[in-house]
Amino acid sequence: MSSATSKPAAKVKSSTSSSSKPASSKTSSSKTGTKTKKTKTEPSKEPFIGEDGVEKVHRLSLKGSSRLVTEFFEYSINTILFQRGVYPAEDFTPVKKYGLNMLVSSDDQVKAYIKKITSQLSKWMYSGSINKLVIVISSRDDGIDIERWQFDVEMMGAAAEKFKKEVPEHLAEVAQRDKDKPEKEIQEEIQGLFRQITASVTFLPMLDGRCTFNVLVYADGNVEVPVEWGDSDPREIENAEKVALRTWGTNNHRVQTAVSYRLID
Amino acid sequence: MVVPVTPAKKKQGGNPVIKARADGRIPLTPSPKVNRMPTTPPRKTSKGEKSVYGGNLTSHFAKLQLSPKSRAKKAAAEKESAASSSRKAVASSSSSSSSTTLASSSRSKSTEDLHLDLGVSDFALAPTERASSVQPSSSAGSTAAKKKSKTTIRVNQGDRFIPARPRGSPRNAGMSGPSSSSGNRPGSAGSNHPTLEGSVFGSNNLDNSDNDDDAIPKKKEDEAYAYENALGNAVGINVNQRILVYKPAPPESSKPVDLRSQYNRAVKPNASAQFRRRILTAPDRVLDAPGLVDDYYLNLLDWSSDNQIAIGLERSVYVWNGESGTVTELLECKPDDYIASVKWSHDGAHIAVGLGTGDVQIWDAEEGTRLRTMTGHTARVGSLSWNRGILSTGSRTGLIFNHDVRIAQHKVAELVSHTSEVCGLEWRSDGAQLASGGNDNLVNIWDARSLEAPKWTKTNHKAAVKALAWCPWQLNLLATGGGSYDRHIHFWNSTSGARVNSIDAGSQVTSLRWSTTYREIVSCHGFPDNQLAIWSYPSLVRNVEIPAHETRVLHSALSPDGQTLATAASDESLKFWKVFERKVGTKTQQEEREEGGKMEKRMTIR
Numbered sequence: 012m013s014s015a016t017s018k019p020a021a022k023v024k025s026s027t028s029s030s031s032k033p034a035s036s037k038t039s040s041s042k043t044g045t046k047t048k049k050t051k052t053e054p055s056k057e058p059f060i061g062e063d064g065v066e067k068v069h070r071l072s073l074k075g076s077s078r079l080v081t082e083f084f085e086y087s088i089n090t091i092l093f094q095r096g097v098y099p100a101e102d103f104t105p106v107k108k109y110g111l112n113m114l115v116s117s118d119d120q121v122k123a124y125i126k127k128i129t130s131q132l133s134k135w136m137y138s139g140s141i142n143k144l145v146i147v148i149s150s151r152d153d154g155i156d157i158e159r160w161q162f163d164v165e166m167m168g169a170a171a172e173k174f175k176k177e178v179p180e181h182l183a184e185v186a187q188r189d190k191d192k193p194e195k196e197i198q199e200e201i202q203g204l205f206r207q208i209t210a211s212v213t214f215l216p217m218l219d220g221r222c223t224f225n226v227l228v229y230a231d232g233n234v235e236v237p238v239e240w241g242d243s244d245p246r247e248i249e250n251a252e253k254v255a256l257r258t259w260g261t262n263n264h265r266v267q268t269a270v271s272y273r274l275i276d
Numbered sequence: 277m278v279v280p281v282t283p284a285k286k287k288q289g290g291n292p293v294i295k296a297r298a299d300g301r302i303p304l305t306p307s308p309k310v311n312r313m314p315t316t317p318p319r320k321t322s323k324g325e326k327s328v329y330g331g332n333l334t335s336h337f338a339k340l341q342l343s344p345k346s347r348a349k350k351a352a353a354e355k356e357s358a359a360s361s362s363r364k365a366v367a368s369s370s371s372s373s374s375s376t377t378l379a380s381s382s383r384s385k386s387t388e389d390l391h392l393d394l395g396v397s398d399f400a401l402a403p404t405e406r407a408s409s410v411q412p413s414s415s416a417g418s419t420a421a422k423k424k425s426k427t428t429i430r431v432n433q434g435d436r437f438i439p440a441r442p443r444g445s446p447r448n449a450g451m452s453g454p455s456s457s458s459g460n461r462p463g464s465a466g467s468n469h470p471t472l473e474g475s476v477f478g479s480n481n482l483d484n485s486d487n488d489d490d491a492i493p494k495k496k497e498d499e500a501y502a503y504e505n506a507l508g509n510a511v512g513i514n515v516n517q518r519i520l521v522y523k524p525a526p527p528e529s530s531k532p533v534d535l536r537s538q539y540n541r542a543v544k545p546n547a548s549a550q551f552r553r554r555i556l557t558a559p560d561r562v563l564d565a566p567g568l569v570d571d572y573y574l575n576l577l578d579w580s581s582d583n584q585i586a587i588g589l590e591r592s593v594y595v596w597n598g599e600s601g602t603v604t605e606l607l608e609c610k611p612d613d614y615i616a617s618v619k620w621s622h623d624g625a626h627i628a629v630g631l632g633t634g635d636v637q638i639w640d641a642e643e644g645t646r647l648r649t650m651t652g653h654t655a656r657v658g659s660l661s662w663n664r665g666i667l668s669t670g671s672r673t674g675l676i677f678n679h680d681v682r683i684a685q686h687k688v689a690e691l692v693s694h695t696s697e698v699c700g701l702e703w704r705s706d707g708a709q710l711a712s713g714g715n716d717n718l719v720n721i722w723d724a725r726s727l728e729a730p731k732w733t734k735t736n737h738k739a740a741v742k743a744l745a746w747c748p749w750q751l752n753l754l755a756t757g758g759g760s761y762d763r764h765i766h767f768w769n770s771t772s773g774a775r776v777n778s779i780d781a782g783s784q785v786t787s788l789r790w791s792t793t794y795r796e797i798v799s800c801h802g803f804p805d806n807q808l809a810i811w812s813y814p815s816l817v818r819n820v821e822i823p824a825h826e827t828r829v830l831h832s833a834l835s836p837d838g839q840t841l842a843t844a845a846s847d848e849s850l851k852f853w854k855v856f857e858r859k860v861g862t863k864t865q866q867e868e869r870e871e872g873g874k875m876e877k878r879m880t881i882r
Contacts, residue, residue: 096533096534096535097526097529097533098529098530098533099533100533101815101817102530118527118530120527121526124524124526127522127524131522142517151528212535218535220532221529221532222529222533223528223529225521225522225526226522227520227522228519229517229519230517231517231518232516232518236518236520239522239524240520240521240522240523241521241523242519242520242521243519243520243521244519245519
């Protein structure tokens with residue numbers, strides 16, 4: 012964790028937009044591990060009341076945005092495990108999050124397993140080195156992949172600058188628009204997506220028999236890989252139908268969700 | 277670091293090694309770049325790293341200028357040996373033009389070759405080197421190359437694994453190496469492949485041949501690039517991307533999940549709703565049961581459908597009337613005998629009594645008269661079960677007899693399987709199957725239509741199986757509980773023979789009773805807590821645990837209305853527990869079923 016936090020030293024200042032640019036451009040080579048000047052880390056969560064007494068919308072820092080995405084991944088994994096019946100419903104306890112009752116596993120083993128994954132994801136998110144998270148649900152009996160949840164992470168704004176990612180064309184406009192996206196709006200977007208995931212059980216085929224799951228990430232070629240992670244094929248579903256779900260995003264990230272599932276013939 | 281498999285990984289795998297050397301020894305700096313620089317996006321990174329290596333380069337230059345001669349000598353000496361080996365390598369490579377092959381093969385195949393190659397060319401073609409200035413960067417390039425050649429020889433020795441890398445990693449790895457060294461210089465900074473080539477070759481002093489063949493290697497490399505690109509596309513590998521999977525297997529689900537029931541679930545989980553149900557943990561009533569034989573293998577307590585409790589106390593059977601609370605002594609057996617089991621018939625009019633001698637008697641409870649005595653067993657009859665007119669009796673010998681109490685030749689079947697005392701015997705409510713548990717740790721499930729052999733024999737228990745209970749709402753579900761060495765409750769699908777659930781109860785299971793009101797089962801236990809435990813089914817959540825008796829709970833019986841459990845223990849007390857008390861206005865499943873199975877339909881919708 013400490014290594015992850017030390018790397019992305021660039022904090023986008025919330026007050027001025029111009030300050031973010033020099034700060035992020037300085038952190039050119041993340042590989043060398045050189046620490047760049049740390050701009051003051053200020054909590055971007057609390058609403059800031061300006062001198063004029065008007066509530067100013069605080070922009071989410073890059074780190075905060077990465078954290079938000081990681082957290083979203085954690086809840087997504089839990090939600091999918093619950094909704095798709097990978098683990099019995101009794102193993103889940105409701106937690107208030109995103110203005111919803113999110114179900115989170117209370118089974119110690121499952122909890123630890125997800126924790127291990129998400130802690131690594133957060134490291135990768137902070138270093139901007141992953142662009143896809145995939146949850147594959149497969150049959151425990153014959154190992155056939157049945158369902159594939161894909162979360163595409165695109166970077167824009169300060170994140171794109173910092174990690175030297177090209178902002179895709181279609182995001183240029185979005186990036187401009189979302190530069191000062193209030194957190195409330197982000198939360199609402201996530202909420203909408205989770206509602207959609209929950210509702211998706213109505214069109215997804217029944218999962219018969221015991222199922223298991225795997226978590227895949229699409230990472231940059233030069234990413235640091237812990238021993239628990241190994242290379243994999245994309246595990247696309249054969250003869251699949253793909254449904255794109257809502258997109259949500261912060262000022263730095265954009266997450267596009269899609270589920271593909273095996274068509275029953 | 278995981279041993280790489282994909283091309284991208286290889287690149288990565290190789291890097292640290294080279295980098296480390298580069299850090300340690302300045303001359304090696306070019307070689308890491310050879311492997312470092314990828315085609316498009318990575319080019320940026322190489323630029324970014326310029327500064328890191330820039331210092332090295334200049335220092336090299338300085339060094340080189342200081343001792344060009346010594347360098348040349350050394351190089352010459354070393355290169356002779358190196359040259360021969362490199363030529364071998366060249367010869368083995370199948371390409372046609374010699375100089376081209378030197379260049380291209382070295383780059384595409386191995387860094388080792390590359391270095392050797394450079395060395396050779398440096399040495400052999402030294403004269404032409406300065407004369408031919410191919411690129412503006414030639415002089416700088418040549419020094420770099422010399423540097424390279426010098427360093428390479430050292431590198432080569434330990435760097436055996438590298439050869440595979442350039443081939444695996446798309447040609448950018450092989451080709452970009454020179455570009456990075458020369459790319460830093462103004463002349464070739466923005467160079468694409470041809471210029472890179474040129475500068476490389478210039479630096480290699482291969483100008484003469486190089487100029488001629490310049491186009492050919494270019495083409496080849498382009499072809500190789502295109503090929504690898506196509507290959508990558510075909511296989512679906514993005515060179516700059518790795519797909520990683522978290523390898524440890526996720527924990528197994530504790531049990532199979534049926535989504536259908538999950539979707540159909542109440543918003544609040546069932547288990548917690550049941551948990552909120554208040555279960556009375558104090559006995560409703562306590563009666564004395566003096567002289568209750570402390571024998572796990574007997575079955576001395578039963579509650580009739582007529583709300584009468586029969587209990588065998590040593591040599592007598594007493595009947596306690598649930599309505600009036602009056603007690604009558606129904607029978608007293610001979611002095612050398614004792615009561616081993618009692619069982620009410622379905623209508624509650626008759627009572628079967630198994631005796632220590634092996635006799636089985638049928639009594640009329642109302643009249644208090646013995647109707648008949650059935651002999652046959654040679655040892656005590658510790659377990660009884662009625663199936664309408666049929667009475668099954670299990671004896672210490674391990675035999676189970678079916679008696680038709682309505683006919684003279686009462687013994688209609690002999691069920692042979694158990695090798696030790698039969699202590700649990702239970703007909704399914706529809707009379708289609710009989711479950712038996714024995715001191716041989718077996719659970720047998722018999723099909724009423726073929727009694728020659730058990731339909732299923734289950735060996736999972738590790739101790740005597742006395743506790744048997746058929747689920748009232750799912751006919752083919754049987755619960756069995758094992759003795760003190762086993763401590764488990766197993767749930768069986770009697771149709772498929774599969775074990776569907778298990779509980780480690782923690783202590784000896786002496787009896788099991790399903791609730792007819794709730795989706796629950798109560799288990800009675802022995803040492804150390806002598807408790808009653810109520811479990812939700814199928815969640816198997818333990819809702820409550822009631823310390824019940826001072827000694828092990830030997831027998832239990834459920835009242836006809838399903839609300840009260842009677843337990844008898846060797847502390848010589850008979851206690852009543854209102855564990856399944858119904859809220860006012862609710863109906864038993866029995867009643868609901870009688871109403872045309874409306875409930876069942878509701879439960880199975882979707």
